[in-house]
Amino acid sequence: MLASNFNVRPLFEETAAINGRCGLGTLFEQSSLEHATAGEIVFFEGDRALHLFAIRSGNLRICRQLHDGRRVITGFLTKNDIVGVSFKNRYLYSAEALDDVSFQRQTKGAFEKQLLARPDLRRVLLSQLCDEVATAQDQMVLLACRSAEERLCSFLLERLHKSMAQGFEPNVINLPMTRLDIADYLGLTIETVSRTITKLAGQGILSAGRRHSILVLKKAALVQRAGEDDATCNDGLDDATRYYRH
C-alpha cells in the first residue's frame, strides 16, 4: 500500500477556477451531450469500464452494493466532476442519477491519449485523485468513530459549503438526495437520519422546510456538534504544533 497525503483545498479551488478552460472537462468537449433522469443508472458496478464521464449538470450518487442487499454510497457527484477514471477492467461501483443529469462521455483510450499531450492535465488528474484519497480517509474517520449526530452535522456542513459555493441563498442547504441516500452515505438508517434532523430542528439549529432543502439557523452549534470539522481543521495549517497529545 502507498499512503498519501495531498494538497486538497488549494488545488481543488484551482481546478474549479480553471474548469471549462483548462480542467479535465475540456477533454470531453467534442462528445455529444447525454441525459439521464432520476433513478437512471449511468453505469453498473461490474460493467466493463470502457468510458469516463464528465457531469455537466445535475447530481449522481456513487453506490456499492453488497450481495445481501445492503448498499453503501461512497460519494455524491455534481457539475464539473469526472467519474470513471480507472485502470481496472470493470467499474467498482454504480453511478446513478439523483435528478435530471446531463453528461458527456469519452473512451478510456482517447482520454489517456489526450492526456499524454497535456502534462498540465496530468497534474490536475493527480491532484483530483489526491483529493479523493483525502476525502475517503475523512469518511473512514467519520464512519469509524462518530455518533449519528456528529455524522449528520458533518454532512450538513459539507453540503452547506457546496450549496453556498453553487450560489444558493446563504445558510440554505440543498439536498438533491433522499434521506435513504444520506443514511447509506453516513452508515446509518433512514429512521436515525430523520430522528436526528427532527431533534436538531427541535433545538432551533435547523429548520427543515421542504424535502430537499434545509435552513441553518445556528451554524456554530452545528459545527460544535460535528466534532472537529475536518474541512476547517485541515485547511489553513501553516503553523506547527497542532492538536495531538503524546
Added chain:
Amino acid sequence: MLASNFNVRPLFEETAAINGRCGLGTLFEQSSLEHATAGEIVFFEGDRALHLFAIRSGNLRICRQLHDGRRVITGFLTKNDIVGVSFKNRYLYSAEALDDVSFQRQTKGAFEKQLLARPDLRRVLLSQLCDEVATAQDQMVLLACRSAEERLCSFLLERLHKSMAQGFEPNVINLPMTRLDIADYLGLTIETVSRTITKLAGQGILSAGRRHSILVLKKAALVQRAGEDDATCNDGLDDATRYYRH
C-alpha cells in the same frame, strides 16, 4: 470530486514483482538507512510534509487523531511500501512504528524531480494511488455496514493473505499490531475484538496461540463470516452479470 476505479490487483502484483529493480523504491536507494523501534513516530500528523519514506523492514501504523483523544488507524504499512506521497504542506496522519522498522527517506523535491525522468515510475505511482483509493473504499464499506464479526473475519483474511505472501507458515496469521490497533482500524473497541476472537476460537475456526500469531483452522468458515470477501470478489471479474439486483 473525482470518482475513480482502478486496476488494483494486476498492477499491484506487477509492482511487487519488479520492486527493487524498477519500483518506486529505487528512488530511495542512495539514501542512508534509518531505524525506529516500537512506538517511535516517524512523522506526526500536522508536521510539515517534507519527506517521503520507503519502508525496508518492519511495520508501521498510519493514524489519525481526533481532538478528543479518539484514534483511527487508516492502514498498516510494511516492507516495500512508500509513505508520505503528498502535494499537501502537512501530513494528514502520523506514521508510527509497530516493531523495529528500517526505512530510507527522500525529499519531496528530489522525488518529484527523479519522477520527471521516469514515465514508467509515474505510472507505478498512479497505480499505487489507485490501489489506495480502492482500499479506502473497501474500508468505507466495511465500516459503514458490517458487524463486528464480519469486520474481524475480513481483517484476519486480509492479514492471512499478507502473511502467506511474506512466507509465514500456511494458515498462520502474523499480527504485528496490538488488539487496540486492530480495534482502531476496524472501528471497534479492544474488548469487542478480544471477545470476537475468543468466540471464533471457541467455534474451532481459529486457534489464538501467542499474542502476535493466530492459526486458522477453518478458512472457509472465516470467509463465510466475512460476508462477501472484497478481495476474492473484486479480483477476477472477467465475465458480466454479477451480484446486483435491479
Added chain:
DNA sequence: CGGTCATTTGAGCGCACTCAATACTCGTGG
C-alpha cells in the same frame, strides 16, 4: 382528489460500548 412514494414517529430490542476486575505475557533484575 386519489395514489404512490418519501418521511416521520413510536415501541421495543440487541449489538457493541463502558466500566471494572482478573489473567496472561514478557522483559528485567534479584
Added chain:
DNA sequence: CCACGAGTATTGAGTGCGCTCAAATGACCG
C-alpha cells in the same frame, strides 16, 4: 532460574445508541 512489575489481553456485568419492525403522516404528481 524465579520473582516481580508493567503493559496487554481476556472476561464479566450492565447500559444505551442506533437498529428493526410497524404504523401514521406528509409531499408530490397525474
